[in-house]
Amino acid sequence: xxxxxxxxxxxxxxxxxxxxxxxxxxxxxxxxxxxxxxxxxxxxxxxxxxxxxxxxxxxxxxxxx
Amino acid sequence: xxxxxxxxxxxxxxxxxxxxxxxxxxxxxxxxxxxxxxxxxxxxxxxxxxxxxxxxxxxxxxxxxxxxxxxxxxxxxxxxxxxxxxxxxxxxxxxxxxxxxxxxxxxxxxxxxxxxxxxxxxxxxxxxxxxxxxxxxxxxxxxxxxxxxxxxxxxxxxxxxxxxxxxxxxxxxxxxxxxxxxxxxxxxxxxxxxxxxxxxxxxxxxxxxxxxxxxxxxxxxxxxxxxxxxxxxxxxxxxxxxxxxxxxxxxxxxxxxxxxxxxxxxxxxxxxxxxxxxxxxxxxxxxxxxxxxxxxxxxxxxxxxxxxxxxxxxxxxxxxxxxxxxxxxxxxxxxxxxxxxxxxxxxxxxxxxxxxxxxxxxxxxxxxxxxxxxxxxxxxxxxxxxxxxxxxxxxxxxxxxxxxxxxxxxxxxxxxx
Numbered sequence: 001x002x003x004x005x006x007x008x009x010x011x012x013x014x015x016x017x018x019x020x021x022x023x024x025x026x027x028x029x030x031x032x033x034x035x036x037x038x039x040x041x042x043x044x045x046x047x048x049x050x051x052x053x054x055x056x057x058x059x060x061x062x063x064x065x
Numbered sequence: 066x067x068x069x070x071x072x073x074x075x076x077x078x079x080x081x082x083x084x085x086x087x088x089x090x091x092x093x094x095x096x097x098x099x100x101x102x103x104x105x106x107x108x109x110x111x112x113x114x115x116x117x118x119x120x121x122x123x124x125x126x127x128x129x130x131x132x133x134x135x136x137x138x139x140x141x142x143x144x145x146x147x148x149x150x151x152x153x154x155x156x157x158x159x160x161x162x163x164x165x166x167x168x169x170x171x172x173x174x175x176x177x178x179x180x181x182x183x184x185x186x187x188x189x190x191x192x193x194x195x196x197x198x199x200x201x202x203x204x205x206x207x208x209x210x211x212x213x214x215x216x217x218x219x220x221x222x223x224x225x226x227x228x229x230x231x232x233x234x235x236x237x238x239x240x241x242x243x244x245x246x247x248x249x250x251x252x253x254x255x256x257x258x259x260x261x262x263x264x265x266x267x268x269x270x271x272x273x274x275x276x277x278x279x280x281x282x283x284x285x286x287x288x289x290x291x292x293x294x295x296x297x298x299x300x301x302x303x304x305x306x307x308x309x310x311x312x313x314x315x316x317x318x319x320x321x322x323x324x325x326x327x328x329x330x331x332x333x334x335x336x337x338x339x340x341x342x343x344x345x346x347x348x349x350x351x352x353x354x355x356x357x358x359x360x361x362x363x364x365x366x367x368x369x370x371x372x373x374x375x376x377x378x379x380x381x382x383x384x385x386x387x388x389x390x391x392x393x394x395x396x397x398x399x400x401x402x403x404x405x406x407x408x409x410x411x412x413x414x415x416x417x418x419x420x421x422x423x424x425x426x427x428x429x430x431x432x433x434x435x436x437x438x439x440x441x442x443x444x445x446x447x448x449x450x451x452x453x454x455x456x457x458x459x460x461x462x463x464x465x466x467x468x469x470x471x472x473x474x475x476x477x478x479x480x481x482x
Binding site: 012013014015017018019021025026027028030045048049052053055056057060 | 083087090091094095113115130132133135363364367368370371375389391393400402445446447449450453454
């Protein structure tokens with residue numbers, strides 16, 4: 001499993017970084033970047049909450065990779 | 066009654082906007098395999114509301130871009146009943162609907178949100194537009210195509226965002242605000258005056274300390290008379306004068322209501338077992354201030370959804386809600402972002418930080434211990450991310466300023482990878 005960021009959708013709200021700073025950040029342009037794409041044991045709930053915190057659904061959990 | 070240890074078999078969510086939708090998603094993500102029923106009178110998929118007075122009103126975003134749940138209600142295996150909840154029987158565990166049906170629940174989630182207040186004309190009937198639903202926004206958008214003079218009543222986010230959109234579309238705009246400056250109640254006078262100045266620079270006629278005496282119907286528009294006798298003609302009239310929690314259906318049910326549904330820190334309503342409330346309608350126990358608080362912001366609703374879902378599915382290991390206050394606005398192409406609850410009486414420093422791009426920020430100092438109570442950034446999302454990271458550590462204003470100055474000067478955010 002990994003997180004994919006659809007940067008063209010990002011509106012710089014920053015909610016995802018507030019919830020899941022271990023995996024996500026905003027770059028110099030204020031757009032979301034995935035800083036670590038591996039999801040460790042016990043991190044899934046936070047990763048999913050981070051994804052849900054995006055009003056424009058710019059983050060997707062890709063299963064099975 | 067024994068402490069329940071198994072998750073409920075059937076969860077009913079009343080309200081299908083962000084609080085309801087994100088709760089449904091969180092329940093499924095967290096492994097809930099029982100029956101999920103959503104009661105929502107509006108047709109279509111769950112949609113996002115903040116853009117209704119921003120990108121959707123300008124016409125730059127379509128209705129499908131507002132969809133909250135990828136794949137829609139079907140993707141979270143929810144049965145949506147298109148009806149209004151009209152009553153609640155906590156003994157029988159039933160929600161009564163306006164069409165007479167009763168829906169049984171094992172656990173109930175109240176996510177009914179707010180309804181905007183309307184202006185009343187001198188004939189006693191309501192007048193003008195509000196922006197609460199997508200169809201409200203459609204109606205305003207339609208009128209903005211034809212109207213010449215837009216009058217926004219109120220000094221909050223709906224009025225200021227509508228004014229920004231209308232100017233962008235080339236229309237003449239007046240804001241009528243009864244307070245001394247725009248956004249005074251949300252952001253205080255220093256930042257409010259700064260935003261009012263931006264509106265005036267962009268050609269908005271901002272009338273502050275302006276009280277409406279009467280509103281007369283004038284074709285499809287209105288003739289507004291202020292208490293000082295001045296008259297303002299409106300082709301398009303939009304009210305952003307606050308909203309009321311949708312709790313009428315709960316009256317007499319035993320659920321405790323006081324300016325919203327009162328909840329504890331775990332988002333549980335008082336007066337019945339297995340009933341939760343979240344989002345705009347919830348008057349939750351705020352662990353920071355040790356007081357009840359009602360918050361009408363998107364992030365509060367989405368964050369509470371995770372707490373409600375967890376507590377429904379893991380009653381043996383409940384969690385409390387700890388708000389990380391945050392909201393935003395978009396005006397004249399600039400993103401205004403706010404962390405914390407700005408106290409209108411706080412000392413406010415409105416500063417421009419030096420760096421490759423000068424950064425405008427406002428820092429609120431609350432109380433007399435120099436604590437940073439809130440931060441506002443203007444068009445600087447990375448600055449807001451840094452502020453939101455620091456806020457839970459309860460920094461002083463000086464500590465917050467050092468962090469933001471470093472970032473503005475070109476320092477990178479602390480690496481997390």
